[in-house]
Amino acid sequence: MFDGLRKKFAALFGRGGGSEEVVKRAEVEEKILEILLEADVSLETAEKIVKRMEERVRAMGRKVGMNDLREALRSVVVEMLQGARPPVDIMEQAKKPYVILFLGINGTGKTTTIGKMAHLIKKSGRRVVIAAGDTFRAGAIEQIAILGEQVGVSVIKHSSGGDPAAVAYDAIEHAASRGIDFVLIDSAGRMQTNRNLMDEMKKIKRVAKPDLTLLVIDAVVGQDAVNQARAFAEAVGFDGVILTKLDTDARGGAVITVAEEVGKPIYYLGVGQGMDDLMPFDPVWYANRIVPSPE
Numbered sequence: 001m002f003d004g005l006r007k008k009f010a011a012l013f014g015r016g017g018g019s020e021e022v023v024k025r026a027e028v029e030e031k032i033l034e035i036l037l038e039a040d041v042s043l044e045t046a047e048k049i050v051k052r053m054e055e056r057v058r059a060m061g062r063k064v065g066m067n068d069l070r071e072a073l074r075s076v077v078v079e080m081l082q083g084a085r086p087p088v089d090i091m092e093q094a095k096k097p098y099v100i101l102f103l104g105i106n107g108t109g110k111t112t113t114i115g116k117m118a119h120l121i122k123k124s125g126r127r128v129v130i131a132a133g134d135t136f137r138a139g140a141i142e143q144i145a146i147l148g149e150q151v152g153v154s155v156i157k158h159s160s161g162g163d164p165a166a167v168a169y170d171a172i173e174h175a176a177s178r179g180i181d182f183v184l185i186d187s188a189g190r191m192q193t194n195r196n197l198m199d200e201m202k203k204i205k206r207v208a209k210p211d212l213t214l215l216v217i218d219a220v221v222g223q224d225a226v227n228q229a230r231a232f233a234e235a236v237g238f239d240g241v242i243l244t245k246l247d248t249d250a251r252g253g254a255v256i257t258v259a260e261e262v263g264k265p266i267y268y269l270g271v272g273q274g275m276d277d278l279m280p281f282d283p284v285w286y287a288n289r290i291v292p293s294p295e
């Protein structure tokens with residue numbers, strides 16, 4: 001996973017030899033910029049990375065080698081990603097029920113991610129219920145019902161076309177009366193341009209009063225992730241992000257761009273279609289993954 005970046009950086013840094021070797025810094029930095037852009041990091045963020053790297057190596061006050069450049073790059077990336085470290089561990093929440101609303105445009109992976117989160121919560125020994133809040137798309141209620149069954153979690157549902165806020169309300173009541181720890185609320189895919197649907201989303205938020213609202217973004221869209229985040233921030237508001245489909249041809253750079261430009265924590269990364277394919281976001285792990293150490 002994230003092999004695009006990893007392989008290119010490995011090739012770049014692998015060719016230069018040891019730290020003693022003096023390299024043409026500007027050339028390497030140019031190449032790093034190119035690799036970042038190819039991986040879907042935005043120009044603004046890619047330039048920032050190279051600039052901070054440059055400051056770091058300059059502060060070393062000596063001729064630098066490839067190892068110095070690699071470590072400077074890695075530390076800049078770690079620092080950027082650290083800014084998106086989640087402030088709370090969702091799994092450790094004491095409030096009961098802890099209500100999480102999932103937002104995002106169509107097909108980003110909201111429903112699948114809810115299945116994965118329910119599975120994770122259940123594995124941690126806590127209880128969870130799902131609200132089938134996508135009453136809009138044909139087949140959405142059935143999809144979440146099947147996922148619920150697969151992971152052994154109850155799904156509260158109304159009929160198709162119903163009021164999603166009412167479904168969310170019922171699920172929260174259900175959880176409160178039974179001492180269930182978590183409520184995960186699904187929602188219909190909203191095009192950020194569709195005003196009515198955004199209004200409906202606001203109503204769900206008003207009624208459910210979620211403790212956490214997560215925006216699910218498909219990493220394959222690259223830099224458009226930032227536009228989606230801005231539109232949702234303006235229209236409904238959210239507290240954090242889940243980036244999905246990092247196992248596909250997503251070039252991985254969206255993680256860095258979102259971390260730097262969205263200004264909200266990244267909670268999880270979706271890395272497959274299976275119920276176990278959800279990883280907590282770990283900045284150091286990710287940075288080490290994309291800027292590999294020498295073998």
Ligand SMILES: Nc1nc2c(ncn2[C@@H]2O[C@H](COP(=O)(O)OP(=O)(O)O)[C@@H](O)[C@H]2O)c(=O)[nH]1
Binds near residue numbers: 108244245273
């Ligand atoms: N490869 C991969 N596919 C995913 C991931 N998350 C979701 N999907 C797939 O993306 C498609 C849309 O997912 P869905 O949950 O229905 O999206 P929603 O419209 O936002 O609810 C489905 O085929 C999912 O299996 C992921 O992390 N990796």
Ligand SMILES: [Mg+2]
Binds near residue numbers: 110
């Ligand atoms: Mg869905």
